[in-house]
Amino acid sequence: MTTDPSRLAPRLYQQAAAALAREVEQGLLPPGAILTQGQLVQRFGISRSPARQALEELARLGLLERQGAARFSVAANSVQPVPRPAPADPVRLTPRAGWEMLYPEIEMEIVSRSSLGSWRVNEAMLARHCGVSRTVARDVVGRLQNRGIIRKDDSGRWFAPALTARHIDELFELRWLLEPVAMEKALPHLPGGLLDQMLAELEAAMAPDAHRDSALLDHLEQRLHVEMLGHCGNDALIRAIRLPQSLLIAHHMLYQLTLELFGTEPFLTEHREVVLRLLSGDIAGARAALVAHLRISRRRAMLRIEAVQEMIQPDPLPYLERIDPA
Template identity: 35%
Template sequence: MAARRDHLSAAPQGEAGDRRPTYERIAALLRGAVDAGRLPPGLVLSEVPLARLFGASRSPIRQALAQLEADGLVRRFDGRGLVVGDCAPNRAAVTPAMLGLSAGALGSIHERTADALYYRVERELILHSLRGAFRVSELALSRHLDVGRSVARDVLVRAQGAGLIDKGDNSRWTVVPLGPERIDQFYELRILLEPVALGQAAPRIPPDLLAAVAAGHREAGAAWPDLDAATLDRLETDLHVHCLDFATNPEIGEALRRSRMVMLSGKHVQRALGATAALDRFMDEHLEVIEALRLGRTAAAQDGLARHLASSRAKALERLAAFRRLPQPEPAPYIDA
């Protein structure tokens, strides 16, 4: 039985900087520790203890150890695990300090792994929500992901915070339907409130933040269309969440929070449609708004945001209609009709 992942970051952070697979990051840390002598010759590296340390399943640990074996840094012996170097096997606990990390730095591995786990579930929940209401089994999810019940619950609580699922009086999780009428209503709300929030936020947004947001959008534009879900999330939240968070009316922010699931649905629907749909290069429209803010042209930024939202509204409804014409796949193992 695979070791279960017991760490989940509660905050929806995107992957920034190092985008290598989890096993490659783990292999690099172990390799560096061996080369530096912090993992001494004779030390036994086993899948289960390392999986617990990194908050990962055994699969990426196994892949990481296979890389080290291929490099000649570890070897097999008559026992469980692999041994560093050529000395006699010695079983001792591997600590974050031996990897040259603090517990907090080690947490970045946990967060990236957790994000990959969450985005997978998020996608499945959203694509089901576009077809109606479904029940979600927490126990079946934990088995499907090969994680503990507490981690599966954390995933579902995070999805609940995003408005994707709800928990009724019977304590059962249910996918919240996201049909064309609801999408249209959410966009109507956003078109009414986001330009107002932007007008309030404009004089309060730090110039350094606007510069960083603009730079991130330009980088994404240069990499288009080779962008992952985390990057698309960051682009959306930079403008529609982080910048608007500087608005002075908190009630507007609370109302807009409920509408953010349409931002999440857009990226997943585009991926599901694949080559049949033109990807939405929305960062160009974002940049128009951001640059107007940087120039102090608040009214122009508000107008640009309103146009962007109106365009996004039409595209979202078109994509939903195209998605519903696709053959309906089998539900995920943890989702029941």
């Protein structure tokens, strides 16, 4: 069975609908407040198609009532745990950066395809495909670059490199060289109780009856490799670590599709060993445990990628062009 993993991420209309549903339920959008496609387009930086889908989804859930072809009002019987008086003036939605709504979906679409090969990213086609301005598309591309997902080739064109064995080896080698240094520098600056919290979370996740999903595994990976290391106090070092940590973004997709590949997730015990050694003051042992964890993780990452290659068959996207290997 094949699937398009990018569909695992919430679509734009689902993200907009979820944000509005929360505001209705909290009383921030009171009964009778008018919502239109144009308001959603301005606020979320999306095109009219997902704006219309979001409104129709909220109407289906009974939170909105249709007032016209593209005009809805908040239903009188909508749930409002925190009621607030209706304002005298019409509700004015606060605009937010369009790229923030768009980015998670684009990230998943590109990362999921990176397990299959390298891809050229066309910024103009991205804007057209998503129904957003070139400025919004450029912001998305900039974020993708900052997170190490895309880079420029010798001709100055954007591309997402394939998650090949060689690329994975290079990224993991950088990680086991840089992350132990950042960990040791971060240790004196960690918030009180952080290591104890991390240990408790790991042990809870390791319990025989624990519910482990991709979101939990993402959180635990971020705790050790991003949050903790972020206290090292060396911005240049953190920037250097950010590129190889693009693998953590790939893991977000890989965990969703290969959650049962290893039975009990093996990195939990490895993270626990690092944290225990830090708590005991054994810095050299913690560094060695972290390197050992990353060396083992390199092979597991390749096994996940190989498994995913047989599972997925993503739909073509107009802003991505497959790059044939040289």
